[in-house]
Amino acid sequence: MNETSQSVSMNKIRIAVIGLGYVGLPLARLFSTKFPTIGFDLNSQRVSALMEGHDATLEVDNALLQEAIEKNGFVCTTNIDDIRNCNFYIVAVPTPVDVNNRPDLRPLIGASETVGKVISDGDIVVYESTVYPGVTEEECIPVIERVSGKRYGRDFFAGYSPERINPGDKLHTVEKIKKVTSGSTPEVADLVDQVYNAVLQNGTHKAPSIRVAEASKIIENAQRDVNIAFMNELAKIFGAMGIDTHDVIEAASSKWNFIKLSPGLVGGHCISVDPYYLIQKAQVYGVMPRVMVSARRLNDGMGDYVAQQVIRLMNLRGILVKDARMLILGVTFKENCPDIRNTKVVDIYHTLQEYTNRITIFDPWANAERVEREYGITITRKLPQERFDAVILAVAHDEFLSLDIRQLAGEKGVVYDVKGILPREVIDGRL
Numbered sequence: 001m002n003e004t005s006q007s008v009s010m011n012k013i014r015i016a017v018i019g020l021g022y023v024g025l026p027l028a029r030l031f032s033t034k035f036p037t038i039g040f041d042l043n044s045q046r047v048s049a050l051m052e053g054h055d056a057t058l059e060v061d062n063a064l065l066q067e068a069i070e071k072n073g074f075v076c077t078t079n080i081d082d083i084r085n086c087n088f089y090i091v092a093v094p095t096p097v098d099v100n101n102r103p104d105l106r107p108l109i110g111a112s113e114t115v116g117k118v119i120s121d122g123d124i125v126v127y128e129s130t131v132y133p134g135v136t137e138e139e140c141i142p143v144i145e146r147v148s149g150k151r152y153g154r155d156f157f158a159g160y161s162p163e164r165i166n167p168g169d170k171l172h173t174v175e176k177i178k179k180v181t182s183g184s185t186p187e188v189a190d191l192v193d194q195v196y197n198a199v200l201q202n203g204t205h206k207a208p209s210i211r212v213a214e215a216s217k218i219i220e221n222a223q224r225d226v227n228i229a230f231m232n233e234l235a236k237i238f239g240a241m242g243i244d245t246h247d248v249i250e251a252a253s254s255k256w257n258f259i260k261l262s263p264g265l266v267g268g269h270c271i272s273v274d275p276y277y278l279i280q281k282a283q284v285y286g287v288m289p290r291v292m293v294s295a296r297r298l299n300d301g302m303g304d305y306v307a308q309q310v311i312r313l314m315n316l317r318g319i320l321v322k323d324a325r326m327l328i329l330g331v332t333f334k335e336n337c338p339d340i341r342n343t344k345v346v347d348i349y350h351t352l353q354e355y356t357n358r359i360t361i362f363d364p365w366a367n368a369e370r371v372e373r374e375y376g377i378t379i380t381r382k383l384p385q386e387r388f389d390a391v392i393l394a395v396a397h398d399e400f401l402s403l404d405i406r407q408l409a410g411e412k413g414v415v416y417d418v419k420g421i422l423p424r425e426v427i428d429g430r431l
Contacts, residue, residue, distance in 0.1 A: 168337025303347025330395020
């Protein structure tokens with residue numbers, strides 16, 4: 001890579017980040033503190049809002065974004081010509097699954113076509129999107145070659161550095177995350193590693209190959225999925241026995257090597273999606289990943305399980321479930337963030353909807369229009385002033401901790417705590 005070393009050196013790096021969502025925007029903003037950086041996205045409304053200094057995902061503080069624009073010259077654009085002079089392309093687009101839970105690589109292929117239209121000799125493209133091992137070099141690079149007419153390994157080079165953004169987490173922000181890096185040649189790997197190290201406080205781990213880096217990312221989320229599934233299975237077992245699962249976990253965690261996790265709903269764009277990528281690829285190689293498949297099936301069924309537990313408690317209390325007034329607190333997939341991607345709260349809603357249409361969802365964080373568009377569900381951002389037959393705390397937003405939830409349920413109403421954070425005297429059941 002002698003020619004590339006001369007063409008792309010640390011003091012000549014010009015970065016383009018493709019995809020300005022939960023991953024791409026924080027990364028682009030951070031890189032702009034050290035390198036000339038342009039953010040590219042197809043969503044013109046998103047780009048306009050960012051250039052006005054507002055991030056709807058709340059991952060980048062408005063003041064910080066404004067500083068990047070005014071002080072660092074950070075620019076967001078939908079015009080592909082604006083990124084043509086860059087030489088270090090970072091792809092950070094979503095990697096969803098289809099209705100059959102099969103990997104949907106279309107966003108990744110589209111982003112690769114974009115890179116192929118602008119890439120020049122000696123340039124480097126680094127992928128951050130979560131994929132199964134082999135996607136970068138077997139699926140994405142051929143697209144760039146086809147569109148650009150250039151040859152991989154001779155005219156341009158690649159790397160992979162898996163994203164580790166945790167939406168809503170203000171402690172483990174992008175600059176504090178230790179990143180895995182890799183490159184298509186040892187020289188490229190070194191350069192990619194240097195570029196990321198220039199902005200990261202806790203450094204990097206340089207993987208020996210792109211495939212190893214891809215695999216490391218996919219098992220991060222698959223491991224959490226499996227571990228949470230075990231806790232959810234315990235919650236079902238102990239629930240049937242009349243034992244409080246959280247009491248059991250507290251007791252077990254007194255042992256030094258017990259891994260303390262809690263049962264819960266597994267949604268979002270990572271833990272509930274990424275394992276399907278490895279599941280699909282494993283089967284191509286003739287391996288049936290039974291543990292991961294079972295974990296996915298179990299976790300995907302927890303919304304319905306919660307709803308059925310609420311219905312059981314109502315029946316025991318003599319509350320008629322048909323046409324009952326229900327309040328669900330929270331619709332985002334996790335606390336203190338507006339992210340509604342793949343939220344499992346909607347599964348609770350749909351199961352309860354079989355019995356009643358008098359269901360209110362209150363969430364001060366979620367965008368009501370987006371929830372309506374994505375799920376066809378109407379929510380409110382204002383706390384209702386009425387009494388309900390059942391109140392379900394589904395998301396642990398800070399705002400909910402100060403609510404008088406017992407009062408919302410009245411004397412006879414059922415309170416169910418999915419997150420296990422409410423005082424025991426307030427609730428009638430918890431996961």
